[in-house]
Amino acid sequence: MMARDVLVHTAEASDLSPNERTSLLTKPASVYSASTGTGHASSSELFALPRHQLWLDELWLLTRTSLPVILAYILQNSLQTISVLIVGRLSPEALATAAFSYMFAMATAWLIALGGTTALDTLASSSFTGSSNKHDLGVLLQRGLVVLTSFYTIVAIIWAFSEHLFRALGQEEFICVQSSRFLRYLIPGGLGYVWFEAMKKYLQAQEIYQPGTYVLLITSPLNALLNWLFIYRLGFGLYGAPIATGISYWTSFLLLAVYAAFVRGRECWGGIDVRQAVSHMGPFAQLALLGVVHVGTEWWAFEIVALAAGRLGTIPLAAQSVIMTADQIINTIPFGLGVAASARVGNLLGAHKPREAARAAHSAAVLSTIVGALILTVLMSSRNVFGRIFNDDERVVKLVADVMPYVALFQIADGLNGSCGGALRGMGRQWVGAVVNLISYYGGALPGGIYLAFHGWGLVGLWVGQCVALYLVGALEWVIVGVSNWDAEVNKAIARLEAGGLGGDARESV
Structure with a gap:
């Protein structure tokens, strides 16, 4: 079946609203007979669904x-x-x-x-x-x-x-x-x-x-x-x-x-x-290596910030330790959302559903922004007492409170990075995230943040640099997702499977 015919054939089921009992994607019974679901709704029922x-x-x-x-x-x-x-x-x-x-x-x-x-x-x-x-x-x-x-x-x-x-x-x-x-x-x-x-x-x-x-x-x-x-x-x-x-x-x-x-x-x-x-390990190894670079460029940037904080003195190092301990827990939220977005976008691309894949990617970005704003509110409302959870030293508590506005702002950008980065991984574009991270962190934000830190800004300067970097990363990745040709991404997804020596298009058997 030609790709154009495939898209027409699947259009009727593309917007099926899921419930707690359905699979995230309904697969053709001829391909995955063990798949669970409630079946296909009629085209009139589907197109009657409001866009919102x-x-x-x-x-x-x-x-x-x-x-x-x-x-x-x-x-x-x-x-x-x-x-x-x-x-x-x-x-x-x-x-x-x-x-x-x-x-x-x-x-x-x-x-x-x-x-x-x-x-x-x-x-x-x-x-x-x-x-x-x-x-x-x-x-x-x-x-x-x-x-x-x-x-x-x-x-x-x-x-x-x-x-x-x-x-x-x-x-x-x-x-x-x-x-x-x-x-x-x-x-x-x-x-x-x-x-x-x-x-x-x-x-x-x-x-x-x-x-x-x-x-x-x-x-x-x-x-x-x-x-x-x-x-x-x-x-x-x-x-x-x-x-x-x-x-x-x-x-x-x-x-x-x-x-x-x-x-x-x-x-x-x-x-x-x-x-x-x-066999065909080359394409897999390339994606895996780019994934390591994509994730690693951000993690290594934080390690550099930690080393720089140690050079500022004991109190800045202690405050940075408090903030990073908390951020490691908070970071699981955008990272987990990014993993879910990766699987969802990849599933939809494999199923020849470009419009739904685009909606999933943008929905993940919107959801991460909402969650980031909620975390920002919590952090700002507790900024003056947050440091006491980990340390009783008044100097550490005050410095944590001074840095917290930038840490709180960071959460929205971190959410965008997690969700849009996940969408890019679902599209097989790990290299895009890696390049954006390298340019944003190592090309400007880290040198700028370290300069500010040792020219009167202290730990606040380091976090200003981190905020600038991650807002650049999040905004650029969302723009890249937004201008993507999703029909072309479907073809690339199938081409990647063929390059890996895997089976052909499942929809050909429909």
Whole structure:
């Protein structure tokens, strides 16, 4: 069937309003017979829907699907936070070592997990609705595990010899020795983190969002118990933390795999196929690498800000630590919304629904702006007492209050970056986000913010730079999404599947 005929054929079902029992996308019964749904409404019923109702339905759908994703990331971050809190009771040096080690893990291995798996956001979601062979999604999962494991191997080697790296970076001697050993113990468990994230994306591509939360509700308390057991009862001390946390990561992956095998998600698994998995890895690896750069450019910018804050003195560093601890939690909201937007846009592109994909992308941006405004209101209303949650020093509390207006404004831009970046990943345009981040952060905002910080503005100057950068990123990405040719994006989505050696257009069989 020609593409023009496909669009005409699917127009009647394109605006079907979802409910709690329907799949996010209704797939042809001839392709995915196991798909659930309430069937197609007549064209007269669909076209009778008011335009604003279609937008409200899309906003509600994105809200409903992003909530479990956000909760899952909050719980996922809590695993290492709990580990730091438990190990911190040993000594200040143990606390510093654990915090530094997990920070380094976040900027390296976790970046591969969260950035590299954006290739699955792009390819898996389009494959689920755009491929004539449902088992292509299982092949993509296996290909992702192979590619991301190879990326992780490079990180593991860096961790194994990190003592020399830390010493070259001028870290204290106990950090160089203990953190390097800490990371060596974390190497096996870190791969579990990467595989768990890949498995989540495999299920999310099938419009299955809740299992990651279910699993982490089990492994989060288990992680606390294992940390206490290994650190104190078994006497492993500091190095019990990476062992316990690593076991928690692998347990999370295995539980999610069991869910996919026996509860929901197995229809797209056609068995292990090594030959297919290791073929056509180039396009996948390219998307994964660009995803790492896209996410990493923002994360690394924050690390540079943290280093600059340390040069301003103890009080600015303490205030920055308070703000960043809170922002790490808040950031799960735009990031989770971006993941939901990626899957939604990718599904719609694979299903040959350009108009609906455009509406989903813009709905995500609108929703993120609303949520960002709500967070801004909360932060501003609590600005004078916010610092007391973490520290009683009046100087720290006052500095946090002084910086908070810029941190609050930052939330709207952060939301736009998360949602529009997610839409771009669903379109396979990770490179766009990477280029925009590089230009905005490293080409102007970071140098400008650091200049202001050391010329009388202090910590406020750093956050002014961050605000400028992220508003540029958010605005540019939304403009790019707005001027996109969505019909062309549909063709590109199918072309990406073909370049990966996957099945043809599912709609050809309709």
